[in-house]
Amino acid sequence: MVSPAPKIAVENLRLSYGHKEVLHGIAFTVAPREILGVIGPAQSGKTSLLRCINRTVEFTPGAVMTGTVRVDGEDVMRVPDVYALRRKIGMVAPLPVGLPLTIYDNVAFAPRCAGVTDPAELDARVERCLRQAALWEEVKDRLDTLGTKLSGGQQQRLTIARALSHDPEILCLDEFSIAIDPVTTMRIEDVLKELRAHVTILLVTNLTQQARRLADRTMFLWNGNIVEIGPTEEVFSDHPKDRRTFEYVNGIFG
Amino acid sequence: MNPPTFTATPHVLRKLRRERVAALALSGMVLAMVLPLFAILAYLFVKGAPLINWAFLVTNPTDGMRAGGIWSALVGTVYLVVIALLVAAPIGVLCAVYLNEYARESWLTRLINLAVVNLAGVPSIVHALFGLGAFVLFAGLGRSILAASLTLAIMTLPVIIASTKEALNAVPVSFREACWNVGASRWQTIWRVVLPNSISGILTGVILQVSRTAGETAPIMFTGAVFFKKVADGALFPYALTDQCMALSMHLYTVTTQVNNAPEALPYAIAVVLLGAVLLVNATAIIVRSYLRSRKKW
Secondary structure, eight states: OOOSOOSEEEEEEEEEETTEEEEEEEEEEEOTTOEEEEEOOTTSSHHHHHHHHTTGGGGSTTEEEEEEEEETTEETTTOSOHHHHHHHEEEEOSSOOOOSSBHHHHHHHHHHHTTOOOHHHHHHHHHHHHHHTTOHHHHTTOTTSBGGGSOHHHHHHHHHHHHHTTOOSEEEEESTTTTSOHHHHHHHHHHHHHHTTTOEEEEEOSOHHHHHHHOSEEEEEETTEEEEEEEHHHHTSSSOSSHHHHHHHTTSOO | OOOOSOOOOHHHHHHHHHHHHHHHHHHHHHHHHHHHHHHHHHHHHHHHGGGOSHHHHHSOEETTTTEEOOHHHHHHHHHHHHHHHHHHHHHHHHHHHIIIIIOOSSHHHHHHHHHHHHHTTSOHHHHHHHHIIIIIIISOOOSSHHHHHHHHHHHHHHHHHHHHHHHHHTSOHHHHHHHHHTTOOHHHHIIIIIHHHHHHHHHHHHHHHHHHHHHOOHHHHTTTBOSOOOOOTTOSSOOOTTSOBOOHHHHHHHHHHTOTTOOTHHHHHHHHHHHHHHHHHHHHHHHHHHHHHHTOOO
């Protein structure tokens, strides 16, 4: 069905923390420049899934991951340079994390870690990413104040700017809108629509309508299993393949 | 008519009464701690003050330690503390960084952490015996400033490790995750985000050890401190590392227990100088810390 080589291919992915298995052998693919919405109630493994894709799950003691996750055909467990893999993937956490650095340094952090030192290039990147995250106009005159002094919503946009600062080909958004107001959410959703021209997006969200607005396909993850994955209009239609999808989307359970 | 906002129900009254009792009891405890402290300080100072002057600080003891000053002991203590911390601080801090940031959870790291915690509780006399065996005899350093400092360093290491780990743990995990997510290595994360934000806590832990090392008598008694040694009055670097030296804590012990007919004020004067030196270091620490805190970023 998907003709181009998939950007992300997950096969039989199992993840356990200690004795507790949280992902029970799931498989799916994401096509290049596709927005895949991931919906599902709390504790269904959405965040764990993202952490498997950029391999930060390995920082959790006791986490055991089996199966394969391929990004651009490369098994993430075997990539020679895991840092390059992580730079290929922009990750936005649910709660904003302004690093205790200046606004400028927050955004320049990733390029600097990747070895970019040219000030002109850093300046350009910082401005571009802050503009993309719809934050530039608010902070352009105080780039040297601390990122942690910003309001929650601004910090979340700063987090998004940071996730874009290393030119990711994949953007993973983990419930990015729970800490920001609806107007800003809509502005960022507009940004995502622009980004889809050249970025693959994994949009984990609690707001099923957000997936409906943005996603090309939607995946319903529940208790570590994929209940259903398919074109968004089908998942949100009155007759999805699985009865539970209908019930979740329409707020009957979950 | 609106009901009054405050209704003195028995429940509310009980709550207010408890609040008052709690505040009273807790502030009473603070007084119980502060008053003796100030009483001790005042007592020491009043008793010791007549002897303290510049000449007392910068001259050697004379007359079988019954007269003269304390210079050789003062400078000896500075030697011991500085060298001990120069050894213990880098090792302890880096050790803690490894244990906290790199080490994976395993029986070995659990064992090491357990050892650190328990070593912090070992009495100083035991460290003294270890120092005597390891540095003085086995390593062949003899009784010297070096052997005594190393013994003090061994004694302070576990505490520095424990306090540094505390300081590192106070940096939220979310900061580290944010760094890892954008492709920073562990070291980049530690160097650029974790250390700058824990440095004030780390320094506090290290500097608190100054007072401890300066005050210890047992560990240096067996390993490098002597009853009496004459140095040039007021000389800044009178000792070589292989020399034995005098130390304030040891001197205080000697004067109070081994010397007959010492002036009554002398031990108090020594104690005041020892306390003064420690307070000076702590005050510096507080200034440095408040400067770093003002730059603290979240």
